[in-house]
Amino acid sequence: MPKHISWKVTYLTFCVGGFIAILFDVIIMSGWIDVFDLGQAKLPGLGDLICYSVIAPCYAVIFLNYYQPERKWMPVVLFTLLSFLSEWMLVKVGYMKLKGWNTWWPLPVYFLIFGFWLPLHIRLIRKASEN
Numbered sequence: 001m002p003k004h005i006s007w008k009v010t011y012l013t014f015c016v017g018g019f020i021a022i023l024f025d026v027i028i029m030s031g032w033i034d035v036f037d038l039g040q041a042k043l044p045g046l047g048d049l050i051c052y053s054v055i056a057p058c059y060a061v062i063f064l065n066y067y068q069p070e071r072k073w074m075p076v077v078l079f080t081l082l083s084f085l086s087e088w089m090l091v092k093v094g095y096m097k098l099k100g101w102n103t104w105w106p107l108p109v110y111f112l113i114f115g116f117w118l119p120l121h122i123r124l125i126r127k128a129s130e131n
Contacts, residue, residue, distance in 0.1 A: 017057030
């Protein structure tokens with residue numbers, strides 16, 4: 001994989017991405033709103049931790065390694081589809097159990113994350129590093 005981002009960008013992206021994934025998925029979507037369960041519903045485990053706090057930030061770091069503002073949309077579409085397929089496979093193998101949720105619904109969220117939030121994220125980090 002190319003190394004187009006620094007270790008600082010990697011570290012910040014991984015930490016912020018993991019925090020947001022845990023906040024959004026654990027607290028809001030599967031806790032408060034309760035639209036899906038991973039693994040055993042009442043017994044969180046290592047698989048849940050990996051799904052929430054490792055996979056999403058890894059996708060974000062890999063995306064930013066390939067991100068080029070002048071050729072933005074191909075990686076955005078690719079990583080949106082990759083994220084969707086990852087969630088779809090979790091449902092198909094039975095690890096993710098949907099409760100009033102549809103696997104298609106996160107597609108716009110993934111598109112916003114890869115198309116707008118991560119490019120803004122890297123611009124802010126680079127701008128802060130210049131100062």
